[in-house]
Amino acid sequence: MKTFCFANSRIIESDKAQIHPMDIGLIRGYGIFDFFRTSNYCPLFLNDYLDRFIRSAEKTHLNLTFNKAELSQIIHELVEKNDLKNGGIRMLLSGGVSENHFSPTKSSFFIFCEDLEFPSEGKYEKGVKLLALEHIRSIADIKTTNYTFPVWHSNIWKKEGAEDVLYHMNGEISESSRSNIFIVKEGKISTPSKNILHGITRKRLLELAPDTEVRNITLQEVLDSDEVFMSSTTKKVLPVTQIDNRIIGNGSPGPIVKKLLEGFAEMEQKISV
Amino acid sequence: MKTFCFANSRIIESDKAQIHPMDIGLIRGYGIFDFFRTSNYCPLFLNDYLDRFIRSAEKTHLNLTFNKAELSQIIHELVEKNDLKNGGIRMLLSGGVSENHFSPTKSSFFIFCEDLEFPSEGKYEKGVKLLALEHIRSIADIKTTNYTFPVWHSNIWKKEGAEDVLYHMNGEISESSRSNIFIVKEGKISTPSKNILHGITRKRLLELAPDTEVRNITLQEVLDSDEVFMSSTTKKVLPVTQIDNRIIGNGSPGPIVKKLLEGFAEMEQKISV
Numbered sequence: 001m002k003t004f005c006f007a008n009s010r011i012i013e014s015d016k017a018q019i020h021p022m023d024i025g026l027i028r029g030y031g032i033f034d035f036f037r038t039s040n041y042c043p044l045f046l047n048d049y050l051d052r053f054i055r056s057a058e059k060t061h062l063n064l065t066f067n068k069a070e071l072s073q074i075i076h077e078l079v080e081k082n083d084l085k086n087g088g089i090r091m092l093l094s095g096g097v098s099e100n101h102f103s104p105t106k107s108s109f110f111i112f113c114e115d116l117e118f119p120s121e122g123k124y125e126k127g128v129k130l131l132a133l134e135h136i137r138s139i140a141d142i143k144t145t146n147y148t149f150p151v152w153h154s155n156i157w158k159k160e161g162a163e164d165v166l167y168h169m170n171g172e173i174s175e176s177s178r179s180n181i182f183i184v185k186e187g188k189i190s191t192p193s194k195n196i197l198h199g200i201t202r203k204r205l206l207e208l209a210p211d212t213e214v215r216n217i218t219l220q221e222v223l224d225s226d227e228v229f230m231s232s233t234t235k236k237v238l239p240v241t242q243i244d245n246r247i248i249g250n251g252s253p254g255p256i257v258k259k260l261l262e263g264f265a266e267m268e269q270k271i272s273v
Numbered sequence: 274m275k276t277f278c279f280a281n282s283r284i285i286e287s288d289k290a291q292i293h294p295m296d297i298g299l300i301r302g303y304g305i306f307d308f309f310r311t312s313n314y315c316p317l318f319l320n321d322y323l324d325r326f327i328r329s330a331e332k333t334h335l336n337l338t339f340n341k342a343e344l345s346q347i348i349h350e351l352v353e354k355n356d357l358k359n360g361g362i363r364m365l366l367s368g369g370v371s372e373n374h375f376s377p378t379k380s381s382f383f384i385f386c387e388d389l390e391f392p393s394e395g396k397y398e399k400g401v402k403l404l405a406l407e408h409i410r411s412i413a414d415i416k417t418t419n420y421t422f423p424v425w426h427s428n429i430w431k432k433e434g435a436e437d438v439l440y441h442m443n444g445e446i447s448e449s450s451r452s453n454i455f456i457v458k459e460g461k462i463s464t465p466s467k468n469i470l471h472g473i474t475r476k477r478l479l480e481l482a483p484d485t486e487v488r489n490i491t492l493q494e495v496l497d498s499d500e501v502f503m504s505s506t507t508k509k510v511l512p513v514t515q516i517d518n519r520i521i522g523n524g525s526p527g528p529i530v531k532k533l534l535e536g537f538a539e540m541e542q543k544i545s546v
Contacts, residue, residue, distance in 0.1 A: 001295060018291035019299065021365060021383045022274060026292065028420040029302030060425060090374075092294060095424065101363075101387070102424060110294045114374070135411065138422040147301040148419040149411040151368065151375060152333060 002082040002113035025094025032056040039272035088114040127241025128163035150177035184227035201231040227254035237261040275355035275386035298367025305329040312545035361387040400514025401436035423450035457500035474504040500527035510534040
């Protein structure tokens with residue numbers, strides 16, 4: 001955590017931030033968040049992240065008392081105060097301390113700045129392994145704080161040397177625990193359409209590769225792909241070369257993931273000059 | 274909330290309890306809890322609730338630094354300090370403030386005492402309505418704080434005049450959002466065996482009605498039942514007389530739910546003298 005955070009109405013020292021433990025954000029896991037990063041002091045794709053955060057609040061009936069312009073101003077102030085050249089920014093809105101300990105009420109709101117660690121060079125060069133896992137994220141299109149299942153399961157995937165999981169249900173895949181998934185077969189890129197969080201990095205990749213098919217994808221198709229990769233704020237575009245014990249393609253990152261990673265880096269470079 | 278709570282290592286004023294918002298109990302919804310009640314100052318079935326809480330901590334790899342005897346002593350002290358004749362007691366263990374914002378670390382631990390409201394007399398006399406909802410609680414046998422989906426959905430069920438939901442998946446039912454489910458057909462009681470939290474009230478009902486079949490139950494069977502009821506700490510044994518637009522049995526609480534409700538009240542009476 002960086003030194004300063006925003007807590008409800010003002011910037012304070014991050015260490016001094018607090019919330020009441022009876023907040024349903026804690027006792028019912030009811031809250032939303034969003035997470036983005038600065039690149040050379042520029043909050044990357046801020047507009048998209050703020051839109052998504054505001055939409056998550058609306059969809060979960062949580063009361064966010066700041067509008068987009070106000071949020072943007074607070075964030076720029078925090079970036080400056082924390083000297084956040086390349087770091088993470090986490091916005092968090094909780095369900096509040098509720099009389100019936102269940103229904104949302106007056107929310108608490110926080111913004112924290114964090115150090116950011118990207119996957120190692122080796123992971124971009126060799127690709128990573130995912131574990132296929134039968135699960136579907138409920139209300140997946142809302143960025144809730146509901147990660148009970150993957151946090152619990154991470155114990156297993158770490159033992160297996162996996163980077164993360166690949167959710168599937170009734171034969172169709174959706175997403176990884178905190179990333180979107182893309183596949184490539186014979187030069188054609190596809191990504192799932194349903195039961196996913198609409199990632200901002202995913203959105204950028206769809207701009208870089210507008211011919212990408214957005215559709216239902218079976219787990220079998222993923223296993224038979226030439227290339228698989230994941231996209232997220234912190235992973236950018238990360239090649240997947242193994243799922244369970246199955247090697248994807250020839251086992252090395254393919255030409256398309258490399259091209260998209262370069263394209264994404266160029267895009268970031270242009271914005272954050 | 275009652276005046277005093279236990280926070281990490283000592284009894285303090287409940288208003289002054291606090292947790293850091295970066296705790297993964299909040300930012301990842303990763304925590305466990307348990308909830309029981311006092312009946313005439315007696316923490317009802319305390320042994321069972323403590324066993325379950327300790328088991329939940331183990332299963333989620335959370336570090337509970339108090340053993341059963343210590344927990345029991347703290348709880349009895351809180352009951353006395355709060356003069357908690359008939360109230361609720363909530364134990365809460367969070368995932369902690371984690372360096373990678375994901376993996377469990379040093380937990381925070383709280384016990385709060387609360388006022389308790391039982392369902393109205395009318396609900397016991399007439400029975401309640403449930404909405405059938407396609408959902409399955411992940412790691413359902415662990416009492417996690419993961420209630421994102423039912424809290425989000427409660428907006429809808431309240432509009433529909435329902436008390437709660439009935440989860441089903443692939444044609445089979447599991448539980449309600451915070452209660453177990455029982456059905457009765459031609460005098461025979463059944464309750465689901467899988468994808469449920471093993472309720473302490475459910476356990477008592479299985480003692481009162483040892484011939485109850487614990488097995489897979491289809492949604493269709495529930496709709497065709499003579500009686501349906503739910504069990505929980507705060508609902509005790511509550512008749513269900515409607516699911517969606519379908520009336521159960523003759524639309525009134527049947528003889529078996531009434532008998533079990535009486536049996537349960539007698540059991541409670543004996544313990545809490």
